[in-house]
Amino acid sequence: MNETIERILNHKSIRKFEDRELTSEQIKTIVQCGQAASTSSFVQAYSIIGVKNKENKEKLAELAGNQMYVVKNGHFFVFCADLHRHELISKIEGKDLTDPLESTETFMVSLIDTALAAQNAVVAAESMGLGVCYIGGIRNNLEEVCRILNVPKKVIPLFGLAVGYPDQAPDVKPRLPFANIYHEEGYIENEEEIKKQLSDYNEIISAYYEERSGGDRNDTWTEQIADMLLKKQRQYMKGFVEGKNFSIK
Template identity: 65%
Template sequence: MNSVIETIMNHRSIRKFEEKLLTDEQIRTIVESAQAASTSSFIQAYSIIGVKDPEKKKKLSEIAGNQSYVEHNGHFFVFCADLHRHHVISQMEEKDLSTSLESTEKFMVATIDAALAAQNAVLAAESMGLGACYIGGLRNNLDEVSKLLNIPPLVVPLFGITVGYPAQMTDKKPRLPFEHIYHEDEYNQNESLFKEELLAYNQIISEYYTNRTNGKRSDTWTAQMANMLEKPVRMYMKDFVQKQGFNKQ
């Protein structure tokens, strides 16, 4: 196993950081690593906003559900789906690109581009001895996030990433079985096997939580997912995305 794979396999979310800021050189290295990610048709449909302002980080922390590590970290990155620059291109090249820019397909491209770039950024940070945690809680209130970060049309903040020097290491969460994720030649729809594998995984997760919390928690993965998905959240998202100019076609 080489060092790249070791870094990938050792990933865990870090939620407590030392009070030590990243250097500008570290930030540039992480962003340039993000830029090296694959991008659909070279469209590069994303932007990254680095947040240094303590007051803005505090506000973003509140929006994200009072997650303290959004405020206290080495640096906070916000990854955005971004076709705003392509709107500028339409003006420069005197072409009407609105149908493409407003399409569901290009919104998917922008979202995928941002996700690929983000994972490169996290791997780069972790290879430098730093820790990271994805923050989807920004989507609790994207109107407020957009005001705070001066977001223009055709840009959607998707998630944040906290990066810093780990002050506390967590255990790795066991992932779903390989056989449950990987399908060969066609999608395996054997539900009896699905349920059998999920029951086995439930036992692994229950033991993980029991050991991690000294017996205070022992829930299974399927129960955790069912309880979470039973309560729809952020149902304003379709309207917000369309308001920003995406996903209209």
């Protein structure tokens, strides 16, 4: 096992950072590593917004559910699906790209491109001895996020990424069993076997939470996910996406 694989397998979310800003060189390196990720047909349908201003960080933290590590970190990145520059391509080339830019496929490409770039950035940051935490909570109120960050049409902030020098060392959270994730030659749909795997995983996760919380928490993974999915979240999203001219066709 090489050092890169060890770092990937040791990934954990960091929610407490030292009071130490990233250098401009570190920021540039992380972004460039994000750019080096694969991109569908070289479309490169994303942008990354860096946030240093404390007041803006505090506003984003409040919108994200008062997650203060949005404020207290080395640097805060916001990853956005971006078809705005592609709309400009339409003008540069004198070709009507309205329909292709509003297709479901292009929408999916923008989401996938953004996620691939972000994960490359995470691996790069962790290789530099930094810690990270994805912040999906910025989607709680994207209208306000867009106002704060001056985001135009055809651009959707998808998630934030807090990066900095770790001031905590949490344990790695156990993932689903390999057999639950990996299928060969086709999807293996064995309901009883999957239930058995999930039951075994529930015991692992329950023990993990119990140890981590000092006995205050011992819920299972299936219980946690079922309760989370039952809560209606961000019901405005379809209208917001369409309002950003990302119409799904």
